[in-house]
Amino acid sequence: MSDRIQRWQAGITDVVVIGAGHSGLAMSHALSLRSIDHVVIERGEVANSWRTERWDSLRLLTPNWMSRLPGYRYEGNDPDGYMSVAEVVEFVAGYASRNAAPVHTGTTVTQVEQVAGGYRVSTSRGDWLCRALVLASGAFNVPVIPRLADGIPSDVAQLTAQRYRNPSELEDGAVLVVGASATGLQLAQEIRQSGRPVTLAVGEHVRMPRVYRGRDVQWWMLASGVLDQRIEDTDDPLRARRVPSPQLVGTPERATLDLNALQAQGIEIVGRLAGIRDDKALFSGSLRNVCALADLKMNRLLDAFDEWANEHGIATEVAPVERYAPTDVGSSPRLDCDLGKHVKTIVWATGFKPDYSWLDAPVFDRRGNLKHDRGVVDLPGLYVLGLPYLRRRKSSFIHGAEDDVNELSAHLSNYLDLTARRHVSGIAM
Amino acid sequence: MNKHETTADNGVNVEALLGAREALTEAPEAAAFKWRATSEWVSGTHSRATVDGFFGLGDEQKHRQTFQFDADHPEVFAAEDNGATPVEFILVGLAGCLSAGIASVAQNRNIQLRSVKATLEAGMDLQGILGIDDAVRNGFDGIRVHYEIDADATQDEIAALVAQSQKRSAVFDIVTNPTDVTVTTSKA
Numbered sequence: 001m002s003d004r005i006q007r008w009q010a011g012i013t014d015v016v017v018i019g020a021g022h023s024g025l026a027m028s029h030a031l032s033l034r035s036i037d038h039v040v041i042e043r044g045e046v047a048n049s050w051r052t053e054r055w056d057s058l059r060l061l062t063p064n065w066m067s068r069l070p071g072y073r074y075e076g077n078d079p080d081g082y083m084s085v086a087e088v089v090e091f092v093a094g095y096a097s098r099n100a101a102p103v104h105t106g107t108t109v110t111q112v113e114q115v116a117g118g119y120r121v122s123t124s125r126g127d128w129l130c131r132a133l134v135l136a137s138g139a140f141n142v143p144v145i146p147r148l149a150d151g152i153p154s155d156v157a158q159l160t161a162q163r164y165r166n167p168s169e170l171e172d173g174a175v176l177v178v179g180a181s182a183t184g185l186q187l188a189q190e191i192r193q194s195g196r197p198v199t200l201a202v203g204e205h206v207r208m209p210r211v212y213r214g215r216d217v218q219w220w221m222l223a224s225g226v227l228d229q230r231i232e233d234t235d236d237p238l239r240a241r242r243v244p245s246p247q248l249v250g251t252p253e254r255a256t257l258d259l260n261a262l263q264a265q266g267i268e269i270v271g272r273l274a275g276i277r278d279d280k281a282l283f284s285g286s287l288r289n290v291c292a293l294a295d296l297k298m299n300r301l302l303d304a305f306d307e308w309a310n311e312h313g314i315a316t317e318v319a320p321v322e323r324y325a326p327t328d329v330g331s332s333p334r335l336d337c338d339l340g341k342h343v344k345t346i347v348w349a350t351g352f353k354p355d356y357s358w359l360d361a362p363v364f365d366r367r368g369n370l371k372h373d374r375g376v377v378d379l380p381g382l383y384v385l386g387l388p389y390l391r392r393r394k395s396s397f398i399h400g401a402e403d404d405v406n407e408l409s410a411h412l413s414n415y416l417d418l419t420a421r422r423h424v425s426g427i428a429m
Numbered sequence: 430m431n432k433h434e435t436t437a438d439n440g441v442n443v444e445a446l447l448g449a450r451e452a453l454t455e456a457p458e459a460a461a462f463k464w465r466a467t468s469e470w471v472s473g474t475h476s477r478a479t480v481d482g483f484f485g486l487g488d489e490q491k492h493r494q495t496f497q498f499d500a501d502h503p504e505v506f507a508a509e510d511n512g513a514t515p516v517e518f519i520l521v522g523l524a525g526c527l528s529a530g531i532a533s534v535a536q537n538r539n540i541q542l543r544s545v546k547a548t549l550e551a552g553m554d555l556q557g558i559l560g561i562d563d564a565v566r567n568g569f570d571g572i573r574v575h576y577e578i579d580a581d582a583t584q585d586e587i588a589a590l591v592a593q594s595q596k597r598s599a600v601f602d603i604v605t606n607p608t609d610v611t612v613t614t615s616k617a
Contacts, residue, residue, distance in 0.1 A: 271605070275607040282606075284606050285605030286595070286601070289596065289601075293589075296585060296588055296589045332570075
């Protein structure tokens, strides 16, 4: 290619893993155990997204005792606490150095293409040739912002959860937070605590108490097998992968974060942001129904926990059964609000998607989603890790990496063996 | 969850619906439908609308018969009351859509329905359409729907049916979210 800038070969290896977050490092660990030659390519430092793309107050949604990776676990003195961003960075970086993982930091992947016998991974520090490739570059690279954002007046500041750090960066005045996942609720709460009026636009969401019958809700999810549910056993895999993160926050008080708690703190809840017209934000009249759906689903989940506790004879070891007040929607939720005059800032907490813009291969469906079967991509020797519900409900959790990596590294190892044999027999002929 | 030993039959062909979902995922162009109606003024506030054909699955489609609807206003509006008030058609549409959804979801969840009765009420302040007060909107200030359902299911399962039906309802979406409306004219 004539327009190609100077390229040089950085190396040849069996496997390139893209991304040195917890997933990529767990895969590196599994490959090392199998003595498979590999490198881990990282655009920044280990745990880069945690270092550069998270807000200041964020803590993990899972308690410390759950934080483990293959051959590695949390060993601090606060098992029921929740790691801060700095602690997550330390945890993941500690894993990389303890494993002496072959990480190439400060190396940005610019293009991946198929070549005979494998892949060429072009980076800012030369090209790698490999037989198999693992995408572990994360599920939350690019903020998803609804198209209607185009109609927002220019005097309203817009910020994504990826760029947001703390309330002091925001202009004075009212803030509209769009999105009712863990992110939206956490940001709404701390922005409200900074004294600004906050309106929260609420679409479909997942409600959960932080602590249920005296145990962290994540303990129930893990112990009762909910987190181990496999994608192939769900009624609707596409939907399962799109479910927003549950409304949880990790605080020393183990406080429940739900729409009732936020309203008690003075936050106004409105329906999903449905349109922009005449410098007004229009909210859907579906708020009552999305709250009813979330309440019903929470109660079904708690029923399942109770049933599991009875069946396993631990109902007396935990606190009594609890149920929570239905979400209060008020008598007539507001259907619009003035932008500019009233709302000065919009914070988008409307989700993320992975970025594979550098992946030059026919592996995307018509909507641009990567086509894969539980992490095995539609192209020989190509794998993906760490996406929500990739193989199990826990797949995007730190502790969820282990099972996925064990299974996918076995698949990958088998692939290398098969292609090596074919290669060898080809030479023999 | 109830254990249903028998198979519920609500007269909904769920296999066909699930099959359509799969087929339309593969062929999104076939999923593009156009719904149509024509209307002709009769006299006073009375007009007659006709629903006959629509477009979908890549082709022109016809209803089994032509349906006609008279719309008018009641006598308290100094009108002749030759048909339901247009705003009442909105309630009719919402009930028709939600009930169809309830039957389909119930079928899919193997819940036998025995009766599904909806009562709808919408508030409206006439000061809006009469131009008395600009702060009052023309349309409804809210819609209340109550479903009384007799089915082989718990109260929560019935509530979940109705909630899921709202989530997947076209008319619920149309009345709860803004829709861009283009009206053009020509001289006959």
